[in-house]
Amino acid sequence: MSENKMETGKKRRGEPVRQRVIDAAERLLRDGRAEFSMRDLACEAGVSFATPFNQFGSKPAIMHALSARRIDAMLTRLDASPQPPHAADRVAIAVDIAVAVMLDEPIVNRAVMAWIGTGSVASGEVRSNSTALWAQALGDGAGLTSLRRDEVCRILPAQLALAFRGALSFWTAGELADEELGPAARQIADTLLRAYSCD
Structure with a gap:
């Protein structure tokens, strides 16, 4: 066995x-195998057949974990990005980041979105994770109406999460092309923000 293969094997076993x-x-998913079985998954991971079930319980739960991974990537990139003082500018940056993460691997991400969009007994935290992303982008709501800023910062993140999920649903269904996802997501975020912006 070559030294590289031995190193890879050790690394995989140590993960x-x-x-x-x-x-x-x-x-x-990257190989276009969205309908993989848990047996396929165990084989690909180099683990026993029972391991994916023991770790996650079901395939939908694995897809929820993959969705959480995407939202974590969005949060990480948002943390590392410039933080302009106005909430609307931060939300625009968050939209661009979220779209970029989804377009990094469209085949994988469409498959994940399709799976988490179907009804299943696996409960995920997609909505709460996504809401947290938009809450971070809004921050203290600077530049939004000061009359109800606390209420705005409490309500608007969930609305932005729902709006972005809507855009992703149309993208997943093939009704929005890759190049249309960003403009559509920005437009709906801008529409929501305008309702709360100062004159």
């Missing part, structure tokens, strides 16, 4: 099992 399963799911 946390949950991470290995998630990484394997991403690889299968």
